[in-house]
Amino acid sequence: MTDPTDSPVPPPGAEITLRDVARLAGVSVSTASRVINRTCGVSPAYAAAVQAVLERFSYIPNNAARALVRQKTRTVGLVVPTLSNPLFAPSIAAIEATLRDAGYGLLVACSQRAPERELEQVRMMIERGVDGMILTGSHHLPATLGLLASRGVVLATQDDPAACAGALSVAMQDAAAMATVIDALVMRGHRTIGILTGPVENTLPIAERLRGAIQRLEHHGLPHGAGHIMETADYQAASSRRAARTLLDRVRGLTAIACTGDILAIGTIMECRRRGLRIPQDISIVGCGDTVMSQFVDPPLATIHLPFGTMGEQAARRLLCVMAGRPLPPTRPLPFRLIQRHTLNRMPRVPPGA
Amino acid sequence: MTDPTDSPVPPPGAEITLRDVARLAGVSVSTASRVINRTCGVSPAYAAAVQAVLERFSYIPNNAARALVRQKTRTVGLVVPTLSNPLFAPSIAAIEATLRDAGYGLLVACSQRAPERELEQVRMMIERGVDGMILTGSHHLPATLGLLASRGVVLATQDDPAACAGALSVAMQDAAAMATVIDALVMRGHRTIGILTGPVENTLPIAERLRGAIQRLEHHGLPHGAGHIMETADYQAASSRRAARTLLDRVRGLTAIACTGDILAIGTIMECRRRGLRIPQDISIVGCGDTVMSQFVDPPLATIHLPFGTMGEQAARRLLCVMAGRPLPPTRPLPFRLIQRHTLNRMPRVPPGA
DNA sequence: TATAAGTATGAGAACGCTTTCAGCAACCCG
DNA sequence: CGGGTTGCTGAAAGCGTTCTCATACTTATA
Numbered sequence: 222m223t224d225p226t227d228s229p230v231p232p233p234g235a236e237i238t239l240r241d242v243a244r245l246a247g248v249s250v251s252t253a254s255r256v257i258n259r260t261c262g263v264s265p266a267y268a269a270a271v272q273a274v275l276e277r278f279s280y281i282p283n284n285a286a287r288a289l290v291r292q293k294t295r296t297v298g299l300v301v302p303t304l305s306n307p308l309f310a311p312s313i314a315a316i317e318a319t320l321r322d323a324g325y326g327l328l329v330a331c332s333q334r335a336p337e338r339e340l341e342q343v344r345m346m347i348e349r350g351v352d353g354m355i356l357t358g359s360h361h362l363p364a365t366l367g368l369l370a371s372r373g374v375v376l377a378t379q380d381d382p383a384a385c386a387g388a389l390s391v392a393m394q395d396a397a398a399m400a401t402v403i404d405a406l407v408m409r410g411h412r413t414i415g416i417l418t419g420p421v422e423n424t425l426p427i428a429e430r431l432r433g434a435i436q437r438l439e440h441h442g443l444p445h446g447a448g449h450i451m452e453t454a455d456y457q458a459a460s461s462r463r464a465a466r467t468l469l470d471r472v473r474g475l476t477a478i479a480c481t482g483d484i485l486a487i488g489t490i491m492e493c494r495r496r497g498l499r500i501p502q503d504i505s506i507v508g509c510g511d512t513v514m515s516q517f518v519d520p521p522l523a524t525i526h527l528p529f530g531t532m533g534e535q536a537a538r539r540l541l542c543v544m545a546g547r548p549l550p551p552t553r554p555l556p557f558r559l560i561q562r563h564t565l566n567r568m569p570r571v572p573p574g575a
Numbered sequence: 576m577t578d579p580t581d582s583p584v585p586p587p588g589a590e591i592t593l594r595d596v597a598r599l600a601g602v603s604v605s606t607a608s609r610v611i612n613r614t615c616g617v618s619p620a621y622a623a624a625v626q627a628v629l630e631r632f633s634y635i636p637n638n639a640a641r642a643l644v645r646q647k648t649r650t651v652g653l654v655v656p657t658l659s660n661p662l663f664a665p666s667i668a669a670i671e672a673t674l675r676d677a678g679y680g681l682l683v684a685c686s687q688r689a690p691e692r693e694l695e696q697v698r699m700m701i702e703r704g705v706d707g708m709i710l711t712g713s714h715h716l717p718a719t720l721g722l723l724a725s726r727g728v729v730l731a732t733q734d735d736p737a738a739c740a741g742a743l744s745v746a747m748q749d750a751a752a753m754a755t756v757i758d759a760l761v762m763r764g765h766r767t768i769g770i771l772t773g774p775v776e777n778t779l780p781i782a783e784r785l786r787g788a789i790q791r792l793e794h795h796g797l798p799h800g801a802g803h804i805m806e807t808a809d810y811q812a813a814s815s816r817r818a819a820r821t822l823l824d825r826v827r828g829l830t831a832i833a834c835t836g837d838i839l840a841i842g843t844i845m846e847c848r849r850r851g852l853r854i855p856q857d858i859s860i861v862g863c864g865d866t867v868m869s870q871f872v873d874p875p876l877a878t879i880h881l882p883f884g885t886m887g888e889q890a891a892r893r894l895l896c897v898m899a900g901r902p903l904p905p906t907r908p909l910p911f912r913l914i915q916r917h918t919l920n921r922m923p924r925v926p927p928g929a
Numbered sequence: 930t931a932t933a934a935g936t937a938t939g940a941g942a943a944c945g946c947t948t949t950c951a952g953c954a955a956c957c958c959g
Numbered sequence: 960c961g962g963g964t965t966g967c968t969g970a971a972a973g974c975g976t977t978c979t980c981a982t983a984c985t986t987a988t989a
Binding site for chain 2: 236279281282283284285286288289294296303304305306307310311313314317318321326327328329330331342344345346347348349350368372373458484487490491494513514516517518519530
């Protein structure tokens with residue numbers, strides 16, 4: 222009690238540790254720990270004393286020490302292909318919110334669509350002891366998956382239509398979404414429909430969207446050959462404009478263009494405008510994704526709303542379930558719906574090309 | 576050497592620890608540690624042996640244990656006001672890339688513009704032992720700053736024109752940017768210029784932009800009273816359209832509208848279109864920010880490019896400097912420039928309102 | 930009143946790593 | 960050839976927690 226190191230106030234620079242708390246409250250470290258973790262069996266008097274010290278010094282537990290003994294960090298890792306493109310922004314936001322509500326921290330990295338980089342980042346995250354990981358997309362190195370499995374890290378994937386992780390995989394109904402676009406056009410009388418798609422290779426969701434569109438055109442007995450389909454080189458506005466031009470030149474009597482992405486649709490709108498085609502009187506244009514941009518284009522773009530926020534939330538929620546040992550709720554397909562803005566109309570009586 | 580626990584291969588479920596590595600390589604834990612950390616003074620033979628085991632079992636160090644003794648986690652925290660809005664996406668991407676290159680992990684959270692929430696998240700990050708933090712914006716609770724300071728966490732702020740953290744604060748030249756917009760319009764002959772701004776309260780950058788615009792109008796001896804300025808209720812497209820309508824109704828002979836944000840400019844374009852005003856022949860519209868949207872609007876929006884990516888990168892870079900004890904490079908103002916797209920033109924001879 | 934059962938408490942080991950310190954060669958110089 | 964220097968190595972002490980176990984103290988039961 223007369224120990225000179227036994228000062229009532231901890232030195233200002235150093236952080237207050239559990240031992241300090243215990244000493245200040247006049248209990249043992251074990252008891253202090255029990256109060257913090259709400260483990261039963263602490264007398265009210267001691268509990269109150271510890272609680273008071275906790276608040277007075279705003280004690281923050283050291284997660285590293287905790288992690289060391291518990292082998293859990295209450296942190297999960299997320300790797301997305303890109304951060305600068307706003308596509309995944311709602312998904313990231315939802316994941317962050319869901320995890321935060323559950324007391325988890327979120328470590329974020331960006332793979333720039335390079336699986337090797339993704340592996341490196343997964344290593345980094347395992348090093349930091351993540352309890353779970355969310356991977357985005359469908360292109361992962363076997364080594365990545367193996368590493369995760371060997372370290373006992375729970376893995377969830379999002380936006381991977383191939384569903385490599387089984388029950389913990391949540392993806393859009395990309396094919397069905399584009400089938401809905403085709404149906405909406407056919408229902409409005411369109412018979413000559415062009416398809417504009419982004420680069421299909423290495424992006425399964427886009428490939429799925431294309432597949433869904435083609436299949437549905439076939440189902441309706443409409444032309445769906447290579448002549449009616451145009452693939453852009455990338456997602457720049459200029460490329461999609463160029464592709465739209467080719468498509469409009471190539472297919473006579475085109476009254477509608479279905480695009481597998483909103484940016485492509487925006488490029489198409491621009492090109493149609495340039496040609497003096499009125500939208501939607503002369504030609505209908507439908508996108509897919511409902512990204513922020515689509516409501517700001519002129520005219521506002523009809524598109525399929527894909528619930529990226531819900532996707533992220535579900536991925537996080539299911540991950541939390543598994544980490545907590547709770548049973549997984551049944552998988553339900555992510556809903557999507559057609560947003561009727563101003564670029565979708567009945568087929569004109571006289572096709573502009575005729 | 577005949578100890579039964581001394582198996583050459585670690586049990587499959589458990590992770591391989593430094594002790595395992597040492598045992599497998601036939602050296603002490605200290606030596607193995609020295610090899611991993613490239614501390615000098617290990618004989619080549621031993622170094623090679625350890626290296627081999629490291630690779631063979633793909634050893635990943637446990638950062639929690641490391642953090643415990645080093646008091647450093649090589650992780651930094653980032654709090655942004657919003658993730659779903661793509662505004663900060665380039666900044667986050669740049670921060671992530673910069674930190675990753677330096678071997679740092681990034682913990683992300685979103686305050687939803689609520690300072691109390693920000694405090695809570697800073698607590699969470701301190702708990703996880705971040706070495707540094709990047710806070711966004713200018714509204715922080717004193718408790719937040721105090722907490723960070725008392726725990727010795729290095730703090731950098733971004734997008735805070737009030738520069739509360741001194742040398743570690745990197746912000747845009749918002750006022751100067753809008754002054755440039757006014758200059759560009761004046762130089763093209765415009766004399767009756769309207770200003771459309773977002774809600775000024777609680778968003779210092781927007782307030783700064785407005786201030787810059789007003790000051791510059793005054794400098795040129797042009798009208799800059801409340802009648803020429805319109806503040807929207809929020810950042811929805813509909814609100815900015817409504818505000819643009821009021822402004823156009825109120826000010827006769829308006830030939831240009833300067834907006835403190837791109838979304839506002841987009842709403843203005845829509846409203847002008849609806850009235851049959853030709854852009855840019857009848858009216859010029861200039862935005863600020865150069866967000867992804869602005870290049871996809873029709874006509875493509877003239878705006879000020881604000882380097883959000885650079886801002887994030889600089890914040891991260893400066894933070895790294897301080898954490899590494901390196902001297903800070905001199906602060907240089909973030910560059911900005913006018914992007915001349917299609918909505919900026921000379922003043923029409925006959926103003927459309929006349 | 931003595932014993933069993935139960936409850937609150939604290940001592941101390943462990944978690945996986947870094948780092949100080951001491952030990953032990955081998956070497957150089959006088 | 961001895962004492963000092965140098966360079967590599969391993970033992971061991973923490974880092975801040977959690978958690979098991981043993982201990983002391985209550986209370987209920989015989």
